[in-house]
Amino acid sequence: MSIKDITVIITSFKSDEKIKNCLNSINRDCRVLVIENSNNELFKKNIENEFSNVECILTGSNLGYGKANNIGLKKVKTKYALILNPDASLYENSLENFFKVAKQVSDFAIIGPYIQTSKNEFKSSHSTMDEPKSVSNVKGFAMFLNLSEFTEIGFFDESFFIYFEEIDLCKRLTLNNKKIYLAPQIRIYHEGGKSHDKSINKPMELSRNWHWMWSTFYYHKKYKGFLVSFVIVFPKLSSSIFKILFYSFFNEDKKEIYFQRYSGLLNAILGKNSWYRPKV
Secondary structure (H helix, E strand, C coil): CCHHHEEEEEEECCCHHHHHHHHHCCCCCCEEEEEECCCCHHHHHHHHHHCCCEEEEECCCCCCHHHHHHHHHCCCCCCEEEEECCCEEECCCHHHHHHHHHHHCCCEEEEEEEEECCCCCCCCCCCCCCCCEECCCCCCCEEEEEHHHHCCCCCCCCCCCCCCHHHHHHHHHHHCCCEEEEEEEEEEEECCCCCCCHHHHHHHHHHHHHHHHHHHHHHHHHHHCHHHHHHHHHHHHHHHHHHHHHHCCCCHHHHHHHHHHHHHHHHHHCCCCCCCCCCC
C-alpha cells in the first residue's frame, strides 16, 4: 500500500484563496483531481501549472458538492480515494496513517479522521494508541474511501446540492452492512465553512441557509416518509415565518437569511429540486 494507491478529490467553488494551502499539504507524488464547479479556465490553468500532480476538471456550472465529487470518483483508477475540502490540509503523516488504519480494518468502506478545528489542537484522549472506532457516519471534509465497497450502492445522491450528502452516503452504506470507522490517530486540519473566498461571504451564507433546510427535509423524507418529516421540520418552518416578520422591522440582513430558510424548506416540502444557487 503506497501513495500510488490513492487519488485525492477536491471539489471547489470560488476557492482560489484556500485551495493552494490544501494542495501544498499533499505529497506531490499523489494524484489529485480538483473538480471546479465553474467554467473558470484561468483557475484551471494556474492550478495545473503550479501543481504537476493535479488535474483540474471544470464542470461548466455550479453542480453542487455531491455531483462534482461523483464526477471525480468516476475518474479514479486507484484502489482508494480521499475526498478533501479546499479548506482542509494534511499533516506530513496523514496519508501514511490512513494506510496504517486501512491495514487494521481492511473491511472498511470509509475511514474518517479525528476532527480538528484548531491547527495545534490534539487532545490527549486522542493519542496515537487509540484504535479505530466503528461509527454510523463521519464528517464530509475528509473521507478515505475503499472504492470496491461502493459497487452496489454507488456514490453521492446528486439530489443534494450541499449538506447531508455524506450523512446519506453513510446511511446507505450501513443499511448495506458496510463498515465506517473513525480513526483518532489521523489528524487533518479543517477550518470549516471557509472553502470559498471572503468576498462572497454573504451570498454563500444565504445559499447555505436555503440548502441546509432543503436538505434537512429531503433527507428525513427519504428515510422516514413525508408525514414524519413534516412533523420534524414544522417547528423550523414556523420559526422562520415568525422571524421573517419580526426582523422585517429592523434587520434586513437577518430577515433575508430567514426568508432563505423558509424558502428552502417550502421548496423541499413541495417536492421541488434543490434549484437555488448562490448569486456570485
